[in-house]
Amino acid sequence: MIYLDYAATTPPSETVIEAVTQTLRDYPGNPSSFHRPGREAKKRYQQAKRHIATLLGTIPERIFFTGSGSEATALALKGHPFTPGETILTTTVEHHATLHTLEQLKKNGIRVRTLPCDHEGFLPEETLEAALAEERTGMLSLVHANNEIGTLQDLKALGDLAHAHDVKVHADMVQSPLHMQLALDEMPVDYASFSAHKFFGPKGIGILYARDVNELTPLIDGGGQEHGLRSGTENLPYIVGLEKALAEAVEALTPREAAIRRLAKRFLWRLEASTLEYNLNGPPLEKPRLWNILNIGFKGVDPQRLAYKLDRHDIAVSLGSACSGDTIERSHVLEAIKAPRSHGALRFSLSHHESEEDIDDVVEVLQRLLL
């Protein structure tokens, strides 16, 4: 199997699996209990949180565990105290976790304005500036690294601009940690969402970074865990799994990223050298982007059919579409950047695990299938 769907999820590394199972075995206590097993679990929890905070360039008081990246985003957007009449600004290329949460907020009377991105998925500063001038804005919610086309927004410029207007910034950083060193406290963000399964950690554990916890209202009440922001007994094994995965991601960032860049270049070079008629959706490699996400359109090709055929060749990729009731809808991101409809798009998302031979094999299979 050649797995090229790392943007959907990454398999937990062996060391992560080991850390999770070891924690399940060695820390049976409830971190809220006063007795020894409880205290041991609590200490391990605190240790993990401190370590994670350091790895993300912040302090433990700003880290809150959630059940997913989607939950982190929901907590930031639904938990933030908007004042009546305030607008949330977002973009056309967000993940559904953001878009659908904002749809819900709209139903509750909150104004949402969706800003257009350019044909590579970048939110132009001028567009944001104009919107900030026109709207009484409460928050900018923006995907840092796009999960479909890899676009990396200029968070520094956009976030600074929002802050200059006294506007809070939520960044969906779910795809970011594998590819760059983050120093959250130095970035112009008030909230940021993370998800362990995107960096070789377990599924079902995420983080909300919140600069000022006192501003937020919880979505789940109860025992008051996570500083009252997210009740429910802590999932210590997965928290430790997240810690391990993040530590590995930070430690191995340079060699992993170098490997990914080599593979991405090779992939595009092999496509270029083939007879395939294709286009790269999203920014070219020279622009700010994640190199592991290559969204490729093939001229005249039905992407569902091609994805099916690739699966039969044991090559796992992702579709640039989703089901919506009775129809298959092209991805809103591809629509937003006006990717050519003549080209059926597939997302190939790479990791450091693949070899150059894997990439060559994939292009060869594509060539054969699309002949």
Place this chain on the structure above:
Amino acid sequence: MEEKVRIVSEEETLFEGHAHELPFRESAIKQKSLELFDEEDPCILHRSFVFEALGDEVLEALDELGNDVARLDAHEAFAKIDIEAVEATISRC
């Protein structure tokens, strides 16, 4: 990549098109979906995947039988096609 088939009965063409576009029986779709996804009522995206798989089965059955033209009752893969006709045959085209 395109694999087309034709179904003929009494010199009338009942179907001509890609194998995955064949009219498959709902029972076959359900069964394949259960096999692939453990899901009786697949979403449209999974359903299209099921049609690809059923279409492939038809093409593979034709290859297995080895003849250019096969009777529609000659293979269990063809029984999943929702076409009832006398002396119907299926072939690649």
